[in-house]
Amino acid sequence: MHARVTSISGSPDGIDSGVASFQSEAIPALREMGGRGGILLVDRGSGTAMAITLWPDEQTMQASEESANELRRQVTEQMSASEPRVDRYEVAVFET
Numbered sequence: 001m002h003a004r005v006t007s008i009s010g011s012p013d014g015i016d017s018g019v020a021s022f023q024s025e026a027i028p029a030l031r032e033m034g035g036r037g038g039i040l041l042v043d044r045g046s047g048t049a050m051a052i053t054l055w056p057d058e059q060t061m062q063a064s065e066e067s068a069n070e071l072r073r074q075v076t077e078q079m080s081a082s083e084p085r086v087d088r089y090e091v092a093v094f095e096t
Contacts, residue, residue: 001036001091002055006072010081012047018079022051026071033064047079054091061088 010018022040030038036054043049053068055061072084 002058002061003089003091004053005087006051007085008049008081010047010079014079015042015044018075021075034060
């Protein structure tokens with residue numbers, strides 16, 4: 001399994017719209033692209049957020065890059081955020 005982690009710093013006022021967009025747009029798009037799930041962590045006081053999307057393999061994650069870039073651009077705009085930081089990882093341990 002692989003994960004793409006996106007860190008965004010924006011306005012605290014934009015957190016709610018970012019959460020709504022993640023739920024209504026990012027998660028359905030992720031599933032359509034073969035993703036396994038997503039997690040959104042927010043700090044309402046500072047306006048920062050971290051989105052973690054999970055992928056069955058590196059190839060599926062890479063194939064989703066163009067669509068993910070567009071979704072990221074939309075959320076960044078909605079949150080009045082600076083340019084997001086994006087990192088990619090292999091998931092070594094996953095427990096539920």
